[in-house]
Amino acid sequence: MSGKTDAQVQAQYEQFPYPERNPADEAKRLIVGSPSHLDEIRHYLHGGRLDLTRPFRALIAGGGTGDAAIMLAQQLADAGASDAQVTYLDLSTASRAIAEARAEARGLSNIRFVTGPIEQVGDLAPGPYHHIDCCGVLHHLASPEAGLRALTAQLTPDGGMGLMVYGTLGRTGVYPVQEALAQLADALPDRDRLAAARKLLDGLPESHWLKRNPFVGDHLKGDAAGLYDLLLHRRDRAYRVGELADLIASADLKITAWIEPARYAPETYLSDPPLRQAAGALSPIDRAALAERLSGAIAKHVIYATRSERDVPEADPGADGSLLVFRDMDPEAIARSLRPSGTLTADISGASYSAPLPALAPRLAALIDGHRSVAEIRDLLKASGAPMPSEANFRDQVRKLFRAFNGINRMLIRTGSDR
Numbered sequence: 193m194s195g196k197t198d199a200q201v202q203a204q205y206e207q208f209p210y211p212e213r214n215p216a217d218e219a220k221r222l223i224v225g226s227p228s229h230l231d232e233i234r235h236y237l238h239g240g241r242l243d244l245t246r247p248f249r250a251l252i253a254g255g256g257t258g259d260a261a262i263m264l265a266q267q268l269a270d271a272g273a274s275d276a277q278v279t280y281l282d283l284s285t286a287s288r289a290i291a292e293a294r295a296e297a298r299g300l301s302n303i304r305f306v307t308g309p310i311e312q313v314g315d316l317a318p319g320p321y322h323h324i325d326c327c328g329v330l331h332h333l334a335s336p337e338a339g340l341r342a343l344t345a346q347l348t349p350d351g352g353m354g355l356m357v358y359g360t361l362g363r364t365g366v367y368p369v370q371e372a373l374a375q376l377a378d379a380l381p382d383r384d385r386l387a388a389a390r391k392l393l394d395g396l397p398e399s400h401w402l403k404r405n406p407f408v409g410d411h412l413k414g415d416a417a418g419l420y421d422l423l424l425h426r427r428d429r430a431y432r433v434g435e436l437a438d439l440i441a442s443a444d445l446k447i448t449a450w451i452e453p454a455r456y457a458p459e460t461y462l463s464d465p466p467l468r469q470a471a472g473a474l475s476p477i478d479r480a481a482l483a484e485r486l487s488g489a490i491a492k493h494v495i496y497a498t499r500s501e502r503d504v505p506e507a508d509p510g511a512d513g514s515l516l517v518f519r520d521m522d523p524e525a526i527a528r529s530l531r532p533s534g535t536l537t538a539d540i541s542g543a544s545y546s547a548p549l550p551a552l553a554p555r556l557a558a559l560i561d562g563h564r565s566v567a568e569i570r571d572l573l574k575a576s577g578a579p580m581p582s583e584a585n586f587r588d589q590v591r592k593l594f595r596a597f598n599g600i601n602r603m604l605i606r607t608g609s610d611r
């Protein structure tokens with residue numbers, strides 16, 4: 193962390209804290225997302241079982257203006273995790289000031305703020321941490337491998353990580369324009385580089401891949417921080433699935449989940465039975481790589497990862513003790529929108545997702561409130577006098593409902609003591 197490019201990256205985030213956030217907005221809404229949503233951490237990294245009565249330490253590495261730190265700290269506070277602490281680490285003091293103001297606006301006292309480079313995490317904010325978030329940062333480091341290794345060294349043996357890096361195919365069109373701006377405006381002050389980017393975009397033909405790519409389009413019209421990040425960043429690389437898998441393996445980690453699961457399932461993009469069968473025979477990484485090729489629209493890879501030697505238990509959604517959670521959705525509204533034995537449909541960046549639903553779907557959905565266990569839901573249904581299937585069939589229906597909603601990362605499992 194001492195070269196010219198490092199200094200330029202640091203200066204960028206001092207001048208343009210990312211993403212643009214106004215602490216006053218905390219009174220109106222909590223921004224939630226992936227990775228590092230508490231329900232996702234519990235599900236994808238701990239098989240649904242996370243004991244928050246025990247100490248829980250999380251590191252948000254390259255925390256920016258605070259989205260993940262605020263989300264996780266608020267969710268931990270809401271869950272009554274009294275011995276939980278979130279450590280925010282970032283190079284940028286301007287970004288930290290915004291994140292601190294957001295925490296203050298919410299009255300959150302469970303975040304510790306540290307300024308400095310990820311590469312020195314072991315000295316500046318040593319762990320161990322049960323969870324490490326690094327979202328949109330590794331692809332800006334001089335050595336993503338060294339950065340990821342430094343983070344992994346601070347992970348507990350049974351901890352997990354939530355990571356996001358750019359996806360090459362979904363960012364089609366971005367890099368030629370970055371290169372053009374480097375040719376034309378590299379030596380200019382930052383304000384002038386931004387002005388140059390805007391002028392260049394005005395003249396860019398509508399046929400240019402950047403203008404035709406709807407998955408990066410928001411930043412073209414948006415704020416300075418977003419535009420700078422998209423087109424003027426001094427160090428930015430993107431990953432194909434295989435390259436990301438190699439990066440993860442280089443730190444002795446393994447991927448436990450790709451978000452959303454259906455985005456990385458080739459079946460989302462294939463309807464022909466023999467083609468689906470061929471895809472089904474591939475290894476998990478090859479399946480994700482195939483899905484990336486078939487989607488063409490994955491601009492960000494969001495994954496969960498753990499140490500390669502760790503076994504993450506797999507929760508059974510149909511088990512009596514499982515608690516199902518609709519992730520940030522209103523169960524009653526969902527229940528009203530479902531038909532018995534209908535189909536769940538969704539748009540995944542232009543691809544049509546459709547998953548079969550069980551006969552009990554609307555009645556199950558109405559009872560899934562994040563607090564009732566599967567056994568309690570079955571008892572309530574029985575008590576209502578509704579005709580009930582056999583116990584095995586009931587469990588299969590719960591699993592089918594789960595599979596459909598989990599494909600789009602909308603249903604997760606909680607099991608055990610932190611209810």
Ligand SMILES: C[S@@+](CC[C@H](N)C(=O)[O-])C[C@H]1O[C@@H](n2cnc3c(N)ncnc32)[C@H](O)[C@@H]1O
Pocket residue numbers: 193201202205210211253254255256257258259260281282283284287308309310311326327328329332333421
């Ligand atoms: C694109 S922003 C992402 C912010 C946040 N993680 C999010 O997803 O909203 C990248 C952040 O990483 C920080 N950063 C870049 N290189 C860093 C480094 N070597 N050490 C610590 N932070 C770094 C920047 O200051 C910036 O706040």
